[in-house]
Amino acid sequence: xxxxxxxxxxxxxxxxxxxxxxxxxxxxxxxxxxxxxxxxxxxxxxxxxxxxxxxxxxxxxxxxxxxxxxxxxxxxxxxxx
Numbered sequence: 001x002x003x004x005x006x007x008x009x010x011x012x013x014x015x016x017x018x019x020x021x022x023x024x025x026x027x028x029x030x031x032x033x034x035x036x037x038x039x040x041x042x043x044x045x046x047x048x049x050x051x052x053x054x055x056x057x058x059x060x061x062x063x064x065x066x067x068x069x070x071x072x073x074x075x076x077x078x079x080x081x
Contacts, residue, residue: 001036001040005039005040005043008039009035009036009039011036012030012038012039013036014030015033016031016035017031017032
């Protein structure tokens with residue numbers, strides 16, 4: 001977990017625990033772990049989406065390079081992945 005994720009986790013744990021306690025509920029270690037998991041899953045989902053978008057952009061750029069290369073009589077550039 002990077003420092004930004006750690007800080008987000010600490011903030012979320014603080015605010016959730018404050019809300020629980022204000023409602024008269026008990027906040028425990030299991031709750032802290034669940035908040036940590038929530039932050040981690042959210043970051044992972046964002047990474048997966050960002051990677052997919054980057055791959056799409058890379059594919060579009062490769063197609064443009066190949067069109068230009070073909071127009072200049074050069075070999076096409078391929079990318080594994």
